[in-house]
Amino acid sequence: NAGVTQTPKFRVLKTGQSMTLLCAQDMNHEYMYWYRQDPGMGLRLIHYSVGEGTTAKGEVPDGYNVSRLKKQNFLLGLESAAPSQTSVYFCASSVPGLAGYNEQFFGPGTRLTVL
Amino acid sequence: SQQGEEDPQALSIQEGENATMNCSYKTSINNLQWYRQNSGRGLVHLILIRSNEREKHSGRLRVTLDTSKKSSSLLITASRAADTASYFCATGSYGGSQGNLIFGKGTKLSVKP
Numbered sequence: 485n486a487g488v489t490q491t492p493k494f495r496v497l498k499t500g501q502s503m504t505l506l507c508a509q510d511m512n513h514e515y516m517y518w519y520r521q522d523p524g525m526g527l528r529l530i531h532y533s534v535g536e537g538t539t540a541k542g543e544v545p546d547g548y549n550v551s552r553l554k555k556q557n558f559l560l561g562l563e564s565a566a567p568s569q570t571s572v573y574f575c576a577s578s579v580p581g582l583a584g585y586n587e588q589f590f591g592p593g594t595r596l597t598v599l
Numbered sequence: 600s601q602q603g604e605e606d607p608q609a610l611s612i613q614e615g616e617n618a619t620m621n622c623s624y625k626t627s628i629n630n631l632q633w634y635r636q637n638s639g640r641g642l643v644h645l646i647l648i649r650s651n652e653r654e655k656h657s658g659r660l661r662v663t664l665d666t667s668k669k670s671s672s673l674l675i676t677a678s679r680a681a682d683t684a685s686y687f688c689a690t691g692s693y694g695g696s697q698g699n700l701i702f703g704k705g706t707k708l709s710v711k712p
Contacts, residue, residue, distance in 0.1 A: 488641070517699075526687060526704040527642070542699070574641055585630055585691055588700065590641035 485510050488591035490575050496597045497565045505560040505594050507575030514580045516558040517542075517588065518550060520571040527574065533558055534580065565598045572596070603631075603688040603703030611709040618675040620706040622688030623668075629691050631664055631671050632700065636685045645673075645686075680712045 491506040519527040529542030533552040576588040634642040661674040689700040
């Protein structure tokens with residue numbers, strides 16, 4: 485099993501460009517998450533999904549959109565990239581559970597630079 | 600908003616020594632988890648402790664939870680160079696959205712051989 489994979493690993497964008505980050509998991513997990521990690525800030529939740537076809541906003545959703553058309557995939561889109569979106573993006577998945585009651589499995593991350 | 604705050608921010612020890620990291624949080628929780636992140640990698644789950652538990656062990660890891668003080672500690676015994684990583688606490692609570700954890704800013708541990 486590959487676990488959680490993320491595509492691409494690195495990307496450089498110019499301000500105003502758009503891109504989509506792909507997350508895929510092969511563990512049949514219902515829940516999926518997108519986080520961003522900035523120096524000294526820990527991880528902050530952008531959007532999450534509790535099942536195919538459903539998404540919800542996290543702590544820092546502005547400037548991002550997501551889609552969960554298939555259970556195994558969770559896409560994060562940046563419609564018009566800004567330098568403030570320079571960050572490392574992590575995708576995670578977990579089995580269902582209230583109150584974060586289950587461990588999350590993380591992908592290796594995508595390092596995004598917006599010039 | 601950050602729920603957990605790890606202390607210290609950075610810790611440097613010699614191989615074989617014990618490493619202790621602390622996490623403080625602000626609101627009532629259902630569970631607290633610790634994760635490790637090696638440089639340039641994703642996070643890896645280490646251990647979960649429920650709010651009704653006080654101590655939990657896993658190999659060389661010992662986690663304690665004091666809900667009255669809203670704090671937790673992670674002890675790594677007999678540290679190895681391979682333990683060099685950042686360690687994050689994450690809290691889950693019924694007040695938040697389903698399935699969500701709130702992560703602290705992490706402790707960067709350096710174990711020198």
